[in-house]
Amino acid sequence: MLPSEATISSNGNAREYEARAALMRAADVGDPIMGRLVLQYGPSQAVEAIRARTLPPEFTAKEAQQERPPDLTARLNVWYARLASSNPTADLEEGEKAGARLVIPGSPEWPTQLDQLGASRPLGLWLHGKADLRFSCLKSAAVVGARSATPYGTHIAAEFGVGLGEAGWTVVSGGAYGVDGAVHRGTLASGSPTVVVLACGVNVCYPSSHEALFAAVKDQGVVISECPPGVHPTRARFLIRNRLIAALSRGTLVVEAALRSGALNTAAHALTLNRYLGAVPGPITSAQSAGCHKLLRERKAVCITSPEEMIDLVGVIGDDLATQTRPPAVPRDSLNEATRKVLDAIPTRGGAGPASIAVAAGVGLDTALSALGGLAAAGYIERTTRGWRLRKQPSSYLKAPESDALEPPPIPEPDPTDVPPPPEDFPPTQSAYQPSEAPWPG
């Protein structure tokens, strides 16, 4: 799994690895100017230009035409100073010694979806773990959220980790406390690979108490970073890192996020990259769900309440459809309309005769009599000296008179507000009226 001589030479360019390792030291992560320089001149020529402290004149001219022309001299000085104090060969050796490998654009393990990042595509990625990054990310979803997650958030994150993993999906996330850690643990439990994208070197353990977690991920998934080995995390690196989480996966799910949260930054990257975006709702009394609700309210994210729904969102059309949530059926649903009307007309207390029941129900006497017989046989009603009334304690083997079900149905609650499930396309039960076009009269 190391970037052995064989891998490097099979890629035909050990020099390119070293040049990219050098540039990863020189530039800030995601620096678009460095990105354009490398895209246009290649990594080796870029290194030479920086060491010579002279950028190609055409490049300088082109950059000066940018909307906000960068201070190229200052940038070049920074790159030069950092290059002078770094040792890319040592980086490669150190990484290799730690068990990591450098993957660059063109490597077999390079995830080509990162090419969509354009000039801010990472110069290279350090990988540490047994899983193949490119293959793992083919069916992957990012699950992100608050570091200071609530117990609700970590519970949901772990459930989604298990659910996505069991369905054969790889999870991509950061390595922080809270949602990140919980979702990785869930995915590991399911036996699926999981991808941790760090904002520091792959040999740096941040947060340090996640050492065992990262070790488990390396064993079953892969820990990756665009930072050179030994680099420590900073605020800026966390924010830039988020674009990788969004770009690697087919869609991003925000489990919990306060209004000021890095997870919302990842969500914005997902939208910019035309990736799918989901958000898990939570109690409106929880500040840690406010960011999710903002995404839902602005219709930027789809409301996701189960791993199946997330897979439905990011999956292949037709292959990964979630089963529609459906209301439970109760025995009463299978009664026909006339029987239902008769049942509704039967009093709870006292009693009523068939004639008055028929008038109240709005059906003929024959219909009423036949319905009463069926309802009594099924245990819904009983006859008293004062007439028919509802049974107070319905039989536990209550079933609809028409039903041939062998299974005893559950006891229906005597609840007048209980309504039958709305039909698939959700029209109102009473749709006899035609609403006018105006949303409000006058």
Place this chain on the structure above:
Amino acid sequence: MLPSEATISSNGNAREYEARAALMRAADVGDPIMGRLVLQYGPSQAVEAIRARTLPPEFTAKEAQQERPPDLTARLNVWYARLASSNPTADLEEGEKAGARLVIPGSPEWPTQLDQLGASRPLGLWLHGKADLRFSCLKSAAVVGARSATPYGTHIAAEFGVGLGEAGWTVVSGGAYGVDGAVHRGTLASGSPTVVVLACGVNVCYPSSHEALFAAVKDQGVVISECPPGVHPTRARFLIRNRLIAALSRGTLVVEAALRSGALNTAAHALTLNRYLGAVPGPITSAQSAGCHKLLRERKAVCITSPEEMIDLVGVIGDDLATQTRPPAVPRDSLNEATRKVLDAIPTRGGAGPASIAVAAGVGLDTALSALGGLAAAGYIERTTRGWRLRKQPSSYLKAPESDALEPPPIPEPDPTDVPPPPEDFPPTQSAYQPSEAPWPG
């Protein structure tokens, strides 16, 4: 507040009140055939036709052309039987004695937005309470939800009742346990009128333990029903009643609803009537929020997390805008970019000299020195024998070096994942790349 002789005669038609009271006995609530009969021939002629057991031939011919022609003879028999066993004059007297009043289309208190219901418009409404129904409903929102609400649901409902009421909005809801009761109590506490729409006669107390609540509503708002006095609630009446809750208000909010819930039926009525629809999210682990999440997921409802957001939804454009939820600001936000870069490059442990800080931060030495001075003065960093490092216990009067604020800002947490609030239009922090059109490569 009674339907006094004066009111009836000012409307010029005591006979119409009596005819409508009779028809309210004869027909099921919301019966569209009765609705069409009354719309075409007026209530008095309809009563005569039923008593004569002969519908106008043109009407019969027209009904036979309906997509699913109704059994008019059976319907007429039902109407006839019920009319024969009822006494509309006694109804009016009984209602008046109980302190209620009958309001019919054309009455000054008739809420004309109900005319949108077309043939299923109620034949009349019994009102009991001090508030004027038409005036109260001009600025009104329906708040509905589960009878078996969770403590979360009743808490939210009460909060919305108070919030809507304090902003001058009338609440419309049913009279059930759970969300209905809680939202009325909240609105009553705010001093605003509230409208209870019953599925039984206004003199029937269902559920009976809501007697004190309904008494309070009658004192400050109004209890209404389209059922004649003394009628008991049935399943069908609850469902038909829901269209009134949706039609009376400018928009409906679903606070909590299981997948099988009457609140979803009200929501469907609101959509059919082109009213606004909102849903309050909740924990995805709660079955009582599953219906709300379904509405959000299908983008039928807007995600509502505060009374202000509901008012923003149903209110007048420009007048009732909710303040946008905004992430909190922290002192660090006001640091300029170079200072932030320098702060990010300062180690937590040990220490670093200005030259290495400048290289790590990617700024010039002069910039670094000036930023270090400002950051030290503001209490972010401190100098040790080994160089500069972050202060472990930031001063409680920490402020940004450039800030002239007199108020001491809160202590920022030393959290590298803490991000500045996204700008208004929410672009990603790093937007240097141009995403391609394809949502996923290859």
